[in-house]
Amino acid sequence: MTHRSHSTTTEVTRLHGGPASQAAGSRTWTRRRVLLLNATYEPLSAVTVRRAVVLILRGRADMVHADESGGAFHSPATAVPVPTVIRLRTYVRVPYRATVPLTRSALMHRDRFRCGYCGRPATTIDHVVPRSRGGAHNWENCVACCASCNHRKADRLLGELGWALRTRPIAPRGRHWGLIAAVKDIHPAWMQYIDAGAA
Template identity: 60%
Template structure:
């Protein structure tokens, strides 16, 4: 089922929803089409023609309760680290705990990094100090509303990129 990105009235990404639900919001004039489908598809009825949306924006602001932490998922962590190994900079394939879980390290944003297979196996169950290694970039919790969508695995359409950018207005 085709998904549509839903933006708040302030252009803050909220969630994704089905194309059918998005079209209903547009027809009932609760949302505007911000970006049409890349193929230029339209839906036709006896009295109306509606562009198939890729991104819609609510006309009224919806207050969303603050969520303290963005969920840690493999896709979000890889995206945060730009699919690069935190140790050597090559393409990352796995997730590594900086302080191994067997040594009391938490499964949290601040302790997880993307890693290539070679570095992950070489590091194994040791601390960075034991190997003389250093991280290229310190792992941090991502910030911004778009990370909630990335963390939930809801990002897929390349047309959404400008609306999910960290500095989107």
């Protein structure tokens, strides 16, 4: 078992260090994330490209989607395309986490990148009841917001402006939201699996 682990690590190091396309360079290796699906195609987490390649080489996961750039990690014995989505071969039971962390990424996805006041594309986050006036930093008091509305609203209450929210902000529910909250940049290839998890 130890020998196999060492062999796999050596092979991955060779893949990293060997000739590779620009898309599969060291930046891709260390910074990009790959969507890891359960055997049932449920989104589980986002792992590094290195971890994804190790899982594939060890036969624990299969490639579902590769990067469209065509980049690959090469060694004398094999070539592994840069993965964007992989799937475990064996089902893994994961404890359900009911509370979703409030992050910019998750909140923007909850509000579909639209301003909670006017519906235009959102670029920032606003506290409905400003924190300077006792508002909490939670799902029920935060909305995606465009720069114009954010500037006009400042530290005032909606009643003082005669404004109303387009929809009532609530905390999202579902395992996939933990993934959205944890990842800043979500690859387009992930969305079909994340949307399926929301259904």
